[in-house]
Amino acid sequence: MPSPTTPNIAALGNWLHSWVQPDGAIHGFHNHPVWGVNPYRLADFTAGHTTWASPFLAGLAEAIALRPDPRAKALLERLVQFQSTTFLPDGQYDHIGFNAGEICKKGLIHNAIPNLSLGLTALHARDWLSPQLLYQIRIAILHNLEFGCLPYGKHGRPDAQAVANQDYARIWAKLLFTRAFDDRRWYDSTREDLDYMIRTFHLTGMPDADSTGTLRILGIKDILEPSEYYGLMICPLLLAADIYGEERYIAEAGKLCRHVARSHWIDERGQTRCHRMWYFAGDRWHLNRGPMLIAGMGDSLEGIQRYVRLRPDPELEAFLTACDRTYATYQHPRGFFVSGTGWQSEVDIAPSTGWQSHDFRHLVHRHGIGAGFWDAFFAPDERTSVLLGDQCLWLEQGRHWAIGDYLWQSVFGLVGRKDCVRFGPDLPDWIEGGWHPPKDYAMPNRPVFIKTDENIALWTGAWDKLDVTSIAQHPLVRAPALSGQSTSP
Numbered sequence: 001m002p003s004p005t006t007p008n009i010a011a012l013g014n015w016l017h018s019w020v021q022p023d024g025a026i027h028g029f030h031n032h033p034v035w036g037v038n039p040y041r042l043a044d045f046t047a048g049h050t051t052w053a054s055p056f057l058a059g060l061a062e063a064i065a066l067r068p069d070p071r072a073k074a075l076l077e078r079l080v081q082f083q084s085t086t087f088l089p090d091g092q093y094d095h096i097g098f099n100a101g102e103i104c105k106k107g108l109i110h111n112a113i114p115n116l117s118l119g120l121t122a123l124h125a126r127d128w129l130s131p132q133l134l135y136q137i138r139i140a141i142l143h144n145l146e147f148g149c150l151p152y153g154k155h156g157r158p159d160a161q162a163v164a165n166q167d168y169a170r171i172w173a174k175l176l177f178t179r180a181f182d183d184r185r186w187y188d189s190t191r192e193d194l195d196y197m198i199r200t201f202h203l204t205g206m207p208d209a210d211s212t213g214t215l216r217i218l219g220i221k222d223i224l225e226p227s228e229y230y231g232l233m234i235c236p237l238l239l240a241a242d243i244y245g246e247e248r249y250i251a252e253a254g255k256l257c258r259h260v261a262r263s264h265w266i267d268e269r270g271q272t273r274c275h276r277m278w279y280f281a282g283d284r285w286h287l288n289r290g291p292m293l294i295a296g297m298g299d300s301l302e303g304i305q306r307y308v309r310l311r312p313d314p315e316l317e318a319f320l321t322a323c324d325r326t327y328a329t330y331q332h333p334r335g336f337f338v339s340g341t342g343w344q345s346e347v348d349i350a351p352s353t354g355w356q357s358h359d360f361r362h363l364v365h366r367h368g369i370g371a372g373f374w375d376a377f378f379a380p381d382e383r384t385s386v387l388l389g390d391q392c393l394w395l396e397q398g399r400h401w402a403i404g405d406y407l408w409q410s411v412f413g414l415v416g417r418k419d420c421v422r423f424g425p426d427l428p429d430w431i432e433g434g435w436h437p438p439k440d441y442a443m444p445n446r447p448v449f450i451k452t453d454e455n456i457a458l459w460t461g462a463w464d465k466l467d468v469t470s471i472a473q474h475p476l477v478r479a480p481a482l483s484g485q486s487t488s489p
Helices: 009-017 055-066 071-082 098-103 106-126 132-146 164-181 187-201 231-244 248-260 298-310 314-329 355-365 373-378
Strands: 202-204 212-217 220-224 277-281 283-286 384-388 392-397 401-403 414-417 448-451 456-460 466-470
Touching: 009 055, 009 355, 009 373, 055 071, 055 106, 071 132, 071 373, 106 132, 106 164, 132 164, 164 187, 164 212, 164 231, 187 202, 187 212, 187 231, 187 355, 202 248, 202 283, 202 298, 202 392, 231 248, 231 298, 248 298, 248 314, 298 314, 298 355
Parallel strands: 384 466
Antiparallel strands: 202 212, 212 220, 220 277, 277 283, 384 392, 392 401, 401 414, 448 456
């Protein structure tokens, strides 16, 4: 794969936009390359909207504020309309299952993320978004926090059962609401909650005296939060410092930033990566590097970016630059990033709009956008794109997507459409039972690849019709297709 120094943010936005539906839902194959689970693994087989993709709204709002564009504004209005009105009867947002799919209907973090995304959107867009949509955002956040999320914790506040990133995300949403709508209903309680989180979750000395990690759960003292969640702790601390005028929150945020940066590792491609977690065993703490995501670093990197704008820090700025290079190295020409490494399955190669929307928000915030951004963002893209992994491959073309197998290795065989919620195995006709995809799920002129003992090669298809990159250990041979026959993938 090529190795430029900065990722193509417009291409990433273009790819994310390709999953947006007319009603404002953001579809996607909801892969989680930290936990290694997705709706395929749990037999849910849905790829519809997920609230975990809501950071796309905040990234769009910031981009529009930098360079207004009527197409982008219409898109954001559609996204806000959907996210601010789509609720379950109990006051939680609908479609909060993310990597569990529609079988999951509860979870604090997947309610907190749309709240803070809507709050960020309101902050960026309050001068030009319609009063009606701003009102809907305000009412949606209030409805969810004061009704849907009230059962999580003690009367909607962190307690001994809290999870660090989840309650911090709820706190961030409340602080953003305070700032966006000049509403102080949580002004005092939120400061108390922040102090509770610092006092009970933060563990100084990880990995050195200048750094602080956080426990993930209070009852588990030997596991720290994975690195991709630290932005959910850093960002509310920085915002709290501004709202309350207390410098100690900035200092605490800086310690969290150093925990992430000083726990990094260098992968086999020479790229800087965020770590998986720290765990305690045998009287000492150990660093666990992988398997770990690449796409999805954005929350923590945005937190570090916000910190260095307040407190310039050469070490942290060098870390951000190195992570830019990581993104760029692992970006497919279609725009999406490699999900992760080390899983040896679809978890490495299937890109998730849920995670990559967080990266989009961070990259817009860090780099801004250029003059040709929106034209590139909205340009039609019908190429056939392929990402090769060790055990399977990701394919997409227009509305079609698939997690395919190498020739005569029938393990995955999943097919879907970006405009449809249901996906599933592409069962052959001789199997009469089960779910069979509609005929319009078939990808036109779908290529087939073979993995031999020596290499990976194109079996059927034409190279000039394909955009292919590989993270497989086998070398890719870019020679003419080995077979001219039609072969079922």
